[in-house]
Amino acid sequence: MSSRGKVITLQEVAVRAGVSRMTVSKVLRGAGNISAETRQRVKQAADELGYLPNNLAGSLSSRKSRMVAVIIPSISDIVFSEVLSGINSTLRPRGFQTFIGESHFEPETETELIRAMLSFRPAGILLNGGMARSADAEKLLARRSCPAIQLWDCDRRALDFSAGPSHEESGRLVANHFLERRLRRIAYVGAELDRDLCARRRHLALKSSLAGDGIDLLSVTCENRPRQAATGRFLTEQLVRTHPEIEAIHFLNDAMALGGLSYLHEAGLPVPERFSVVGFNGTSLANAVRTRLTTIDVPRTEIGEKAAQALLRMTEEEDVPEFWQAPLALVQGNTTVAA
Amino acid sequence: MSSRGKVITLQEVAVRAGVSRMTVSKVLRGAGNISAETRQRVKQAADELGYLPNNLAGSLSSRKSRMVAVIIPSISDIVFSEVLSGINSTLRPRGFQTFIGESHFEPETETELIRAMLSFRPAGILLNGGMARSADAEKLLARRSCPAIQLWDCDRRALDFSAGPSHEESGRLVANHFLERRLRRIAYVGAELDRDLCARRRHLALKSSLAGDGIDLLSVTCENRPRQAATGRFLTEQLVRTHPEIEAIHFLNDAMALGGLSYLHEAGLPVPERFSVVGFNGTSLANAVRTRLTTIDVPRTEIGEKAAQALLRMTEEEDVPEFWQAPLALVQGNTTVAA
DNA sequence: TGTCGCTTTGTTATCGATAACATTCCCTAA
DNA sequence: TTAGGGAATGTTATCGATAACAAAGCGACA
Structure with missing residues (x-):
């Protein structure tokens, strides 16, 4: 199974071309001064034999x-x-x-x-x-x-x-977006913030930007669920149940935001009239069928x-x-x- | 920049442990018979020196x-x-x-x-x-x-x-799905079918399954656009304009299907009442906010x-x-x- | 004619490991 | 006492390339 064709080495190409290994090596790497005639002969020999360089050997040798x-x-x-x-x-x-x-x-x-x-x-x-x-x-x-x-x-x-x-800039951008729209009852929904320090920093930047305006960010996160739509949906449901006053949510990413949106939609809570939603990433997900998610686009x-x-x-x-x-x-x- | 720490080799570990290179190699690979005492000494030496095996050398040597x-x-x-x-x-x-x-x-x-x-x-x-x-x-x-x-x-x-x-099975599954629902004016929307032979085979299977029931599949494809939502949207618009009689569409993938759906939605064509849509892949995309795409799930x-x-x-x-x-x-x- | 200097090619050592075999050591059993 | 045998370790060749330097060939010019 694992040994079909014979593996050709530089040496064999060299013999066939009637030159030394070194010459073949130079020709194939395009290094050194090799006459056009030799070069051509070497190339042909390599071709005929189906030579494939051994990168392991080359890398080891050249360090x-x-x-x-x-x-x-x-x-x-x-x-x-x-x-x-x-x-x-x-x-x-x-x-x-x-x-x-x-x-x-x-x-x-x-x-x-x-x-x-x-x-x-x-x-x-x-x-x-x-x-x-x-x-x-x-x-x-x-x-x-x-x-x-x-x-x-x-x-x-x-x-x-x-x-x-x-990520701090991202948090600030979202904060400003909410503030410009006079939204004051704001929540953050995320997951795995214990491990993802970038997401955590976005969260903190949002929190402290809002705090500057006297707003207390409500955070709903969980560490043991994936950062996916289902989790966004689940947490949003919790959030809405326990804090019906909330009027805007920033999600860890677009996928979670879409999950949250699907809950809001089914619960009959109109977006953006009753709820404002902002995602993060600017993935193609963001443009769902009838929804264009407000989000932070990252290149x-x-x-x-x-x-x-x-x-x-x-x-x-x-x-x-x-x-x-x-x-x-x-x-x-x-x-x-x-x- | 590219040369900071000194790189430690087997040899140096061997010297430190007072054994031969070979013994070190055996210990670190867990091969051969090495006494517990030697093993421990070698491991400690390797550890102290911060030895990291050189995989290039190892692979070259062991082939x-x-x-x-x-x-x-x-x-x-x-x-x-x-x-x-x-x-x-x-x-x-x-x-x-x-x-x-x-x-x-x-x-x-x-x-x-x-x-x-x-x-x-x-x-x-x-x-x-x-x-x-x-x-x-x-x-x-x-x-x-x-x-x-x-x-x-x-x-x-x-x-x-x-x-x-x-992929042939997939095409047949979609054909049956449409046939069971008595849909007869059916279209296929795809892209890059010149290169993606799998998609092409799905398409052909759909076409020939339908042909078995006397239905002529309408195909709308283009080769020079990506297989993404925007293309799905664009082609669906074309399709609906030129063939208003169509009542069901199978898309090359879920992303294109979602693009198509967004057009149908904006054009005021109700899904599934007026248009049936089936995607392919079963990606998380398929569950958009208000839409759960009928699709073929692939593991x-x-x-x-x-x-x-x-x-x-x-x-x-x-x-x-x-x-x-x-x-x-x-x-x-x-x-x-x-x- | 001899030598300098360039182009072209070859020699040798090495990269850092492993395979295969050799050796040493020690214990046991005849 | 000694051969036999297994466990533990070492020696040597090799993997397939490249680096660095050496040498050969050749023309030109003083």
């Missing part, structure tokens, strides 16, 4: 690999997979391979992933910010021999470069691209700023009244 | 790597990223690293990805089925020295194992898991069946009338 490690909380959460996509589409054309890890916001899992990934001696490692980092993880990162980049968080900068939004793909670009520059020993702050935009939908 | 290549059409399409997530969460606990490529349904891109990924000498390669494969890609795959698995397609089996749904995560499990078994030289057919379920929502 530089073209693999980049990425650790995100969830692969199937569109929010992170779009960042990943931005990373990959920037790195691929430059010959770098992306490999991935899923942390689920768990520090221990992240630590193990960092260990596993660093042992591939990658050209760089990109980690999602906004989660607690174990002491072991810090130790591993301190001993790394490649650039490291933080994704998704630009408030608390770390590692060699940070690319992401300011996720671009975050990945900027991070990857910074990595490429560091790889080439070029100077790189310390961070890239992703611009945020509050997108007015029909779940809050127009200004 | 077996723990990397698995995955090529999917799109990383940020939830449909494929959930498959990827299933793969990764099965492989990770077994010590395998997943690395990814994005083909965008382009055969040339896929070919280059296969080439790049095989040169890492992976333990296996998982490719999305349902797209044309270039001759070069076939050649590369023929010469591979690892198991190869096809994802997302079980009709046309290929490689060592196929895990996915039968995406499980497809990834089964594929990864098969790969693991092949790696251990165990026998594996030729395929795993993912069960499909038509989920009744409120965009078609109940049976």
